[in-house]
Amino acid sequence: MPLHIETPLIESRPMSAIAKRTINLKLDALQPCGSFKLRGVGHACEVHHSRGAKRFISSSGGNAGLAVAYAGRVLGAAVTVVVPETTTDRARELLILEGADVIVHGRSWQEANELAHTLIAPGDAFIHPFDDPLLWTGHASMIDEAAKTTRKPGAVVLSVGGGGLLCGVIEGLQRNGWDDVPVIAVETEGAASFRAATLADAPVEIDAITSVATSLGAKRVCSQSVAYLKTHRIESVVVSDKDALDACERFLTDHRILVEPACGAALSLGYSPPLLTGYDNVLMVVCGGATATLEQIRAWRQAL
Numbered sequence: 528m529p530l531h532i533e534t535p536l537i538e539s540r541p542m543s544a545i546a547k548r549t550i551n552l553k554l555d556a557l558q559p560c561g562s563f564k565l566r567g568v569g570h571a572c573e574v575h576h577s578r579g580a581k582r583f584i585s586s587s588g589g590n591a592g593l594a595v596a597y598a599g600r601v602l603g604a605a606v607t608v609v610v611p612e613t614t615t616d617r618a619r620e621l622l623i624l625e626g627a628d629v630i631v632h633g634r635s636w637q638e639a640n641e642l643a644h645t646l647i648a649p650g651d652a653f654i655h656p657f658d659d660p661l662l663w664t665g666h667a668s669m670i671d672e673a674a675k676t677t678r679k680p681g682a683v684v685l686s687v688g689g690g691g692l693l694c695g696v697i698e699g700l701q702r703n704g705w706d707d708v709p710v711i712a713v714e715t716e717g718a719a720s721f722r723a724a725t726l727a728d729a730p731v732e733i734d735a736i737t738s739v740a741t742s743l744g745a746k747r748v749c750s751q752s753v754a755y756l757k758t759h760r761i762e763s764v765v766v767s768d769k770d771a772l773d774a775c776e777r778f779l780t781d782h783r784i785l786v787e788p789a790c791g792a793a794l795s796l797g798y799s800p801p802l803l804t805g806y807d808n809v810l811m812v813v814c815g816g817a818t819a820t821l822e823q824i825r826a827w828r829q830a831l
């Protein structure tokens with residue numbers, strides 16, 4: 528039994544009406560820990576567990592860390608998550624609720640990640656938030672489910688942080704014979720490391736993350752996501768924080784689901800028809816995210 532659940536795939540009537548084309552939603556915001564991350568992280572944790580791992584280590588204060596904590600609790604393994612001081616109280620609270628040991632260390636993710644690596648002992652498995660083939664294989668299950676429930680989409684729209692979701696979706700498209708389905712990869716300004724990689728034709732490090740979409744905040748995307756540019760049609764789209772936040776508000780009204788701006792970035796394409804010109808029957812990955820409250824989303828919007 529996998530740790531993730533099969534999620535609903537529904538049409539968004541409001542988006543279809545605005546975009547004048549069919550827009551379907553893969554509702555991965557409904558995974559038990561609030562994001563698609565459980566697919567890949569759950570798969571990786573299960574594989575390590577079956578090989579004898581007794582403890583999982585993560586350095587993500589976001590949805591990846593939450594998924595590791597969830598997987599550990601369900602599998603009966605210990606979980607240690609090292610997070611930087613900047614991690615919100617909300618995120619720490621959610622990690623503790625899942626029973627993880629939370630260590631707060633360092634001013635940035637780099638420092639937390641370094642400490643996490645020094646903790647790895649025999650019997651431990653480090654779970655990377657996006658750069659691991661086990662993760663991609665797990666994320667691909669999302670497309671297996673879509674292939675069972677809907678006809679071939681004209682395009683898949685998704686958000687890109689470190690590129691794990693992108694790699695998983697492309698693996699899923701390819702293993703379901705949907706190789707020719709283009710992927711529209713959406714980021715926010717200030718977190719556009721995939722766009723930077725497409726321009727450089729290599730994974731490059733961007734200077735800083737300045738977007739409110741913290742779950743997209745990988746300064747450098749994984750190499751596989753860039754390698755896919757050669758074998759799969761991928762279009763890079765960059766939207767503003769305002770677009771992402773507006774989409775969060777609108778999606779909450781339309782579908783009664785609160786998502787992070789990281790997810791709002793992808794959803795914003797459903798609310799701005801020109802960006803989908805040329806595509807019909809669009810599949811939107813509602814990747815979700817549990818770390819932003821409605822108050823936080825409104826405060827970000829006010830501050831713009």
Ligand SMILES: *Cc1c(COP(=O)(O)O)cnc(C)c1O
Pocket residue numbers: 562564589590591656657686687688689690691692693742743745787789790814815816817
């Ligand atoms: C992790 C995450 C992303 C980005 O996924 P990557 O695999 O890092 O590209 C997007 N949205 C949410 C809510 C996430 O948690």
